[in-house]
Amino acid sequence: MDRLLDRLGEIHARxxxxxxxxxYTWFVRIMLALAFLPSGYRKIMGDRFTKEDIGEVSLMFDALYDHFGALYFAIGLCQVVAAVLLLVPRTAALGALVYLPISIGIVIVTTTLDFGAGTPTVTSLLLLGTVYLLCWDWHRVVGILAPARLPAAPRRFGGTEQRVRA
Known part of the structure; x- marks a missing residue:
């Protein structure tokens, strides 16, 4: 397994x-952030997802809004946080990790309910962009998910340099 991860690390570096x-990575980050900022903001402000009746979709979002207000707010907050994290280079990997489960949920909802032609394609592209960003920041994602794989960081104790696991 370590050999495979090392090989993937070499390909990633290249x-x-x-x-x-x-x-291209900056373009994807900006597009994904723009996709979540308006909808997340609406949820945080307590606005309904859609003002018009579009069938099953409206019923689902109205039920979420009416009966699970705290969850509706939390989803909006997560969307805004993910968008902001994506726009900051140091936190972009964490933003993609936050974005991933939300985009998976959106793809599931848009493919199971009748959202109209093209919507499942667009949401699938959001998910694909998120996976791309996770691959791009693989070196950071591995550090977040498996910190034991990080190399030992040099630290000085009593005038001598020692290797300590970070």
Whole structure:
């Protein structure tokens, strides 16, 4: 398993040296943040998801709004937090991790309910963009999910340098 992770790390390092992908990664981060900011803000402010009746979708969101107000607010808060984290380079990996379960839920809802043509495709692209960002920041994601794999950090104790697990 360690050998596989080391090999993936080598491939990851090579891919991250491609200049175009740095610009593309920023584009994906901005697009994903723009997708969550307005809808998350509406939920935080207590506005309904949609003002018009669009069938089963309206029933589901109205029930969520009417009976699970705290959950509705929490979903909106998570969406805004994920969007902001994505826009800060130091926290982008954490933002993608927060974004992942939300986007999975959105894909499930849009594919099981009749949202209209194209919506499942758009939400699937949101999920694909999130997976791309997790792959791009793989070196950080591994550190968040499995901190034991981090290399030992040098620390000084009593004038001598020792290796200590971070």
């Amino acid at each position: 891919v991250r040296r491609i200049a175009f992908l740095h610009y």
